[in-house]
Amino acid sequence: MSAPGGQSGLDIVRTQSGYRIGEDLHAVVLAGGLAYEREVSLSSGRRVADALHRAGADALIVDADADLVSRLTTTRPDAVFIALHGSSGEDGALRGVLDLLDVPYVGASAVASRTAWDKPTAKAVVQAVGLHTPDWVALPQTTFRELGAGGVLDRLVHRFGLPLMVKPAQGGSALGAQLVTAVADLPAAMVGCFSYGDTVLVERYMRGVEVAVSVLDDGTGPRALPAVEIVASTGIFDYASRYTSGMTTYHTPARLDPTVTQRLAEAAVTAHQALGLRDLSRVDAIVGADGEISFLEVNVAPGMTETSLFPMAVAGAGLDLGEVCVGLLAAAATRTAG
Amino acid sequence: MPERLPNGQLESALPIGPQAAAASAGNTLDPYADRYAARTRGMSVSEIRALFAVANRPEIVSLAGGMPYTAALPIDSVAAMVGELLLNNGPKALQYGPGQGDERLRELICEVMALEGITGSAEDVTVTIGSQQALDLVSRTFLDPGDVVLAEGPSYVGALGTFEAAQAEVVHVPMDGDGLIPQALRDALIRLTAEGRRAKFLYTVPNYHNPAGVTLSEERRPQILAICAEFDLLVLEDNPYGLLGFDGVTHPALRSLAPERVIYLGSFSKTFSAGVRVGWALAPPAVRQKLVLLSEAEVLCPPNLTQFVVAEYLATQPWREQIKVFRELYRERRDAMLTALTAQMPAECSWTVPTGGFYVWLTLPDGLDSKVMQPRAIHSRVAYVPGVGFFADGNGRRDMRLSYCFPEPDRIREGVRRLAGVVEEELELRETFMSGATSASPAAVGGRHGSDAPGPEVA
Numbered sequence: 001m002s003a004p005g006g007q008s009g010l011d012i013v014r015t016q017s018g019y020r021i022g023e024d025l026h027a028v029v030l031a032g033g034l035a036y037e038r039e040v041s042l043s044s045g046r047r048v049a050d051a052l053h054r055a056g057a058d059a060l061i062v063d064a065d066a067d068l069v070s071r072l073t074t075t076r077p078d079a080v081f082i083a084l085h086g087s088s089g090e091d092g093a094l095r096g097v098l099d100l101l102d103v104p105y106v107g108a109s110a111v112a113s114r115t116a117w118d119k120p121t122a123k124a125v126v127q128a129v130g131l132h133t134p135d136w137v138a139l140p141q142t143t144f145r146e147l148g149a150g151g152v153l154d155r156l157v158h159r160f161g162l163p164l165m166v167k168p169a170q171g172g173s174a175l176g177a178q179l180v181t182a183v184a185d186l187p188a189a190m191v192g193c194f195s196y197g198d199t200v201l202v203e204r205y206m207r208g209v210e211v212a213v214s215v216l217d218d219g220t221g222p223r224a225l226p227a228v229e230i231v232a233s234t235g236i237f238d239y240a241s242r243y244t245s246g247m248t249t250y251h252t253p254a255r256l257d258p259t260v261t262q263r264l265a266e267a268a269v270t271a272h273q274a275l276g277l278r279d280l281s282r283v284d285a286i287v288g289a290d291g292e293i294s295f296l297e298v299n300v301a302p303g304m305t306e307t308s309l310f311p312m313a314v315a316g317a318g319l320d321l322g323e324v325c326v327g328l329l330a331a332a333a334t335r336t337a338g
Numbered sequence: 339m340p341e342r343l344p345n346g347q348l349e350s351a352l353p354i355g356p357q358a359a360a361a362s363a364g365n366t367l368d369p370y371a372d373r374y375a376a377r378t379r380g381m382s383v384s385e386i387r388a389l390f391a392v393a394n395r396p397e398i399v400s401l402a403g404g405m406p407y408t409a410a411l412p413i414d415s416v417a418a419m420v421g422e423l424l425l426n427n428g429p430k431a432l433q434y435g436p437g438q439g440d441e442r443l444r445e446l447i448c449e450v451m452a453l454e455g456i457t458g459s460a461e462d463v464t465v466t467i468g469s470q471q472a473l474d475l476v477s478r479t480f481l482d483p484g485d486v487v488l489a490e491g492p493s494y495v496g497a498l499g500t501f502e503a504a505q506a507e508v509v510h511v512p513m514d515g516d517g518l519i520p521q522a523l524r525d526a527l528i529r530l531t532a533e534g535r536r537a538k539f540l541y542t543v544p545n546y547h548n549p550a551g552v553t554l555s556e557e558r559r560p561q562i563l564a565i566c567a568e569f570d571l572l573v574l575e576d577n578p579y580g581l582l583g584f585d586g587v588t589h590p591a592l593r594s595l596a597p598e599r600v601i602y603l604g605s606f607s608k609t610f611s612a613g614v615r616v617g618w619a620l621a622p623p624a625v626r627q628k629l630v631l632l633s634e635a636e637v638l639c640p641p642n643l644t645q646f647v648v649a650e651y652l653a654t655q656p657w658r659e660q661i662k663v664f665r666e667l668y669r670e671r672r673d674a675m676l677t678a679l680t681a682q683m684p685a686e687c688s689w690t691v692p693t694g695g696f697y698v699w700l701t702l703p704d705g706l707d708s709k710v711m712q713p714r715a716i717h718s719r720v721a722y723v724p725g726v727g728f729f730a731d732g733n734g735r736r737d738m739r740l741s742y743c744f745p746e747p748d749r750i751r752e753g754v755r756r757l758a759g760v761v762e763e764e765l766e767l768r769e770t771f772m773s774g775a776t777s778a779s780p781a782a783v784g785g786r787h788g789s790d791a792p793g794p795e796v797a
Contacts, residue, residue, distance in 0.1 A: 034398075036713055039391035065395070141767070149771045175385060176713065187771040188710075194767055195714040231364065244382040246368030307367055 028077040032063035035086025044304035045083040055322030079332040080105040112276040169199035208288040213268035214313035224265035225313035229254035252316035390792040393721040399753030402721040403796040435642040437634035439465020443649040455594035469605040469617030477504040489541040492728030508730035517554030539572040546579040546695025549739035578605040583694035584669040614644040674747035678754035696743035708738040720756035727790035
């Protein structure tokens, strides 16, 4: 691989908003893949590439397929921006391959991604550092097969009450996630969830304001960007609400009391650090009426589409997405070179 | 609805820019929302459709798409023909043409229709951009918001989308192995009459139905037409697959039995090329006049270039022999699919046996939901289309459409093997969670019909 910073002539300048480099940066944007979120990923990738082009960087969109290794070997990018959502892009698997190839990339390491990707594990980690997260239980399909469903489902309702959130333990874009309001709907919700993965996360439902806090580390340590408040017109921020313009109202910054805003920002950075994340992440949380912040999950490859939350937060902070991405790529390139 | 700022300005839709930073009033990302026509209501992205994004990847066996196998065309001959055409007639081929379509092509279309017993005049043919545009023109000609259209259940998803865009209500009429059930059609018409409502037309795909894979029996054809005459109902006959019968049988078109009552739609997408986008409508003169005027308003004229290509193909190439090649190819694939289904699928599954066309309609065991099961199928590297997309009324949750037109027989067998595994796993889940329950379906999600099916580019 090329030696970033040296042979490729990276000219990195530290600016107020982070790093800034010239047109010498050769980036690959990884998008597509075989996960359920392929379409979202393709959209994210195109948008990141456009932003990079506008910021003066050279960016090539590459699909994560059987040709990936040879493409990376021949294109020899200075760094890779991972716009792959769902498995492979976020579960650490692909990052491990990039490590093997000595290709630097933006974002969390393979090991940290694996931890963050698995929602029950991530919840346990942030809980251990004192953040609140809704009570939960993670149940693999084999458990039900061995023990039968009836007794366990009854116990879930008894323990957590209704409504309940049922979602795949891994995965994004709310695919498979369901709000269960009646006991009778629980078996069907479990069946729907197990179609997406082998383990289901059942969570106590938290009422409150739905927020997403993007965390950015552009060289001075992780900081929270303005929180984005989500108000889905249907009441549920599902796949259609996420990706159809007009179905959801976003407030940037979130309409929260300043002290809550401050605590929310701190909580997001705490989660980012506790999970050992790098460069960027997005924490999804609920702010209760009493101001209590509940951590739901974290994304190591946040969506970058025209309706995605991370770009809104970047804009809300007065930053340019392309410059932010260029800075992160430059930091990744020098990180490995260093 | 978009938020309005105090000065009355619509807030910016763009998440990037100084406006967004100050957008404490909220941003819906759609400042145009209060200007849209009512017919756009309910248009949204679809989780199901997103899953089809992976279907074209080589790792996936796609039994989901409807792409004809154009690789079976004699590409060398077609290329030489197109080259000759441009050399000899380039300036005209690259020019505007008449709104009704090229006259020579319309005459040749009449020869094609004669194979199904239709005696039509080139004067009554309107060439369209695929028969999909003809569907749209007929809908615009006849449908006002709230009008009723009768259609088979399930029905062609592209037609449902067109009727929905026309804000019409689709009332489904059930089929069995012999196609549309005459008594069910009569019952539906009696019911509508009792409600004081009048259906504008019956939309039907009589041959090798998409998606159901069944064919209206010759015995039933006059019965259906008699019922339509009794209730003075027009028929919109959509017949893209009529020449693709595997047993060498070409059924008489409904149009050939009742020329005044039937508007006939044809297409070259399955007999020659889907990429040329050439279809047509054969309609009674009064209707044809309206179709042409609407088409001129819509697209000015169908493309001369592709019309000339089709006309040249019909005039100079062995197109009847090519249709036989397609029939043999699709028959082999149908056989591969049916054999694999019989060998692999769990006993409680059932499916139709097509005698032509592209599709098998499969019904899952009670309690299974093809839409809910779809992610598991994608994870197992096989794709199908859940049945709900082919109904306007939320039915079809136990059903799916399987296509055999595009994948090679070995891939079809592998796809069915994977699908059988997926169904087995889902049955096990049902056993675990749903014992005693009758349906695994959460409340039906009110999606826009057509959004829950793959786009035309899906293999």
